[in-house]
Amino acid sequence: MLDIRKGAILRAIVREFVRVGQPVGSRALSEKLGLSVSAATIRNDMALLEDLGYIHRPHASAGGVPTDKGYRWFIDNWPGSAWPELPAGQQRAINGAFEHGFHALEEALDTTSQILSEVTEAVAVVAAPPSRENRLRRLELLTRADGRVGLLLIADTGLVEQGLVDLPESKTEHELNELGTTLNAVLDGAAFEDLPAKLAADAALPSHPYDPCRALIADEIQRIVTGSTWERIYRGGTANILTREKFSDLETAGGVVGVLEQPLILAALLGEARGAGTMIVIIGQEHPIRQMQACATVLASYGLGDQRRGTLAVIGPTRMDYPLTISAVNLVARSLSGLLDDLAS
Amino acid sequence: MLDIRKGAILRAIVREFVRVGQPVGSRALSEKLGLSVSAATIRNDMALLEDLGYIHRPHASAGGVPTDKGYRWFIDNWPGSAWPELPAGQQRAINGAFEHGFHALEEALDTTSQILSEVTEAVAVVAAPPSRENRLRRLELLTRADGRVGLLLIADTGLVEQGLVDLPESKTEHELNELGTTLNAVLDGAAFEDLPAKLAADAALPSHPYDPCRALIADEIQRIVTGSTWERIYRGGTANILTREKFSDLETAGGVVGVLEQPLILAALLGEARGAGTMIVIIGQEHPIRQMQACATVLASYGLGDQRRGTLAVIGPTRMDYPLTISAVNLVARSLSGLLDDLAS
DNA sequence: TTTAGCAGTCGGAACGGGCGGGTGCTAAAT
């Protein structure tokens, strides 16, 4: 546990370094900042902070820059019980985007990722709730000119999954409609992931003879709901990694962008936030993926109840404005939850 | 018009500079490359090429690097009538991706952009055919728990557009179904952009009294098909801009990524390729957008017939392997057209 | 018209000194 003054110094170092991006020295600390002690005293404390691993010196006679551990302390020992309110401007920006009113989930998530990236000046990533947890609102069967049948699973959130079935015998539009109606009756309101089981249970009823069409359709539904290759992920502000020049070199920036491009890796990363009810902050070395160890990630989940939660993240340099970012992520997560509620009703 | 030898020299300079990224001097040209003339001769020719603006020297005593005009000549004066075949490896990669078989358009376009970016080691951008040119396969009306009505426009390519209507009077599911059936009868097979007109024409029939529900639905359809804010654009390989280190500094790379992030700008850019039946190559300064003048862009369109064409582009450094890129874009455009044909049948 | 040879030029790496910010230590002050 840190001394009160040492804590104040470490906090000041973090804040100042985040602001200017330069190692901060003892003089600057004693003069410009509110610490009314002399530079020499601060030097002593800084030596200790360095021994404890909270700050690091780029070279022997340089100011201190916070280590990952330093940032970690900064966050874990935030004074007061709550994170500060988001500045009015940013708050307006976010609320404004949500008041606009969305007509589809993907539009909402896309806009969200953009607005979040603008507010935080970092990269924002938003993952939709996993498709398999969506509830079915309607199943549609479409006749096609080539004889195949288009299959649509429409969720209550507005998500639409598509499939294609090659039926052995051609059906009339009327027959298909009828089949659709019965299937809808069986499946209505079920979670996507439960659809195969429900279909199987229904097919096993003694009153139902084996129907190859339904079996094929069941197969396709199975494929759709297990095909998790396609988690929907929305990104915003990728350019911030480069233009905000907090990232120094092309090498690391490229690594980060590379990871951001791989939906699977990203999905796994975002998945971590689903269980934990609260917000997660991953700083530098704490991150399991090497390329991301130059970054800090702020993760949160949003959504309907305990299941059906999506996640969102802001990825920026370790040298980010943590309070601001955390507050922004918080607000956006709350707003998104509300929106989802509205869309699904 | 360039001398045969001067042409050969310019071509050699382009190829060599693309390969190594360093100004290429007269000695290297005469020794390593197949030109059986002495360095001095080449020097003379290079002086001329410089006067004509085909090459440029970074400083007084340096080798030559192709100017945009040089690349332009390289492409416009390609010997032989056709671009070379794509190397077998890349060809397999592309064909492999398409053999896989896609179940939905967006999956196909996403995969396409990825594979294209891998093959060309650049950024690939694929734009779906404009939504308004899609043909309606089915219109769906969905009841919702909160009384509003979900509206789905399903295109023959599998594209689904969504809307939300707030009807004044609540309808039973049965009534909605009936309304849906009549609307489908009126609108079946029409292009999205023609839907409002068709609805208006139908509503004007003397046999039809004014129906506020249909009017509201018509409004929403109008909104959907004109809301072009949401052209679907798929990107792949953004990281290549950074990692392939052909781009030197963060500044320009950031500019390019920034442009890539703005769907509207990108859509406008891609739109240019729609009219022209053939491929378009935009090199450096030729590009209207300043940030992109560090890049070269290879554009082509694909699709069904004259209308309903999507576009795709590869964006890389001006120092790109043009023959390879052009061939790859060509092949992918052909494959995509075939796929679209298949999906829409 | 092409080639060989040579002087000239320029950029980039390597080197070195001066500058300034910042430390660590010591000794005095509280």
Place this chain on the structure above:
DNA sequence: ATTTAGCACCCGCCCGTTCCGACTGCTAAA
């Protein structure tokens, strides 16, 4: 015992210099 002032020192950064190598432009001969 803790804090402060003073001072010597350290080290990265900037800037000018030099050296080296690569390539050109020119001239004269083939």
